[in-house]
Amino acid sequence: MKKWSLLALLIALLLVIAACGSDESEEDPTNEDGGSDTKTYKVGIDTTYPPFEFEVDGEYTGIDIDLIKAIAKSQDFEIEFSPMDFGGIIPALQADQLDIAIAGMSITDDRKKVVDFSDPYFEAGLSLVVAADNSEITSLEDLEGKTVAVKSGTTGAQFARDNEAEYGYTVAQFEDSPSMFQEVSNGNAAVLLEDYPVIAYAIAESGLDLKTAGERLTGDEYGIAVLKGENDEVLKQINAGLQELRDSGEYDEILAKYIAE
Structure with a gap:
């Protein structure tokens, strides 16, 4: 009788161990450090550039700020703003200090030599x-x-x-x-x-x-920039997010918030 009791106990113990092993092998939604798998990108901005980027009571606001926040939400990634002088933004991309730049940046041939631009999101001049x-x-x-x-x-x-x-x-x-x-x-x-x-x-x-x-001197278009040839994945997400905002009408709502017709 004791032999059967001991055997039953051993079988039960093995089943418990197997169950625990199965739980540990299931896919975990967090990474090895216990954090979220959601990617976070550093975004370069110039907060002296209203209505696109400026600061009110310690909070960043403006067309560019609202757009990149909405794109990040649409495409399920996080952003971390890095304010700096406009002239330092492209060098910061090149130094791998930034992943994305949105700063009322005109799309030009010279800039295209070092960055890849998103689809245009604003016509300036x-x-x-x-x-x-x-x-x-x-x-x-x-x-x-x-x-x-x-x-x-x-x-x-x-x-x-x-x-x-x-x-x-x-x-x-x-x-x-x-x-x-x-x-x-x-x-x-x-x-x-x-x-x-x-x-x-x-x-x-x-x-x-x-x-x-007088008349406007140029007809510039603004684009969101990433380092040339290094961030195709996020550039695709940015373009997809921009299109989604245009289709939903949220893009027009953001512009109307800062620029009157």
Whole structure:
């Protein structure tokens, strides 16, 4: 009787051990460190660029911020913002300090040499911006002998350098938009170059003593960037997310939140 009891006990013990082994071998939704398998990407932004990126009460907001958050939600990945000067964003991608850049970045041939862009998400364009009481400057032909303020690393800065010799002006570069705006407001520069939606928002919201002059100089499109040839997977997710936002109407809602018709 005791032999049968001992045998039964051994069988029961083996069954318990087998059951425990089966539980441990089941797929675990967490990784080896106990965290989530959801990927987190570092996103470079420039928070001196309203209405696309700016800071209110310690929180990042703007068109770009809302768009990348919505894309991340749509495509099931996490993001971690890294604010920096615009001119440092592409170098940070190259140094593997960032995975994604969204900063009102115009799609240009030069940038395409080092980054891959998403589908365009906004049509912008450079404008001449002068003091509100300036009626003398309406085109590039009016800039001879004058100082043109630009923001380092931007398409405005590149445009100014490319046309400096032809139109006879001097370029002054700044690291942020407010400093550039102030340079024209206080008369140290005759004009600045800025993307139209950015300066239109700044003038309307901040009461800057500035105005746009003449027609837009370019027809730039903004794109979301990743390091060239290194992040095809996330670029596909970004494009898929953008399309989903357009199809659902959320894209238009985000733009309408910051830019009035």
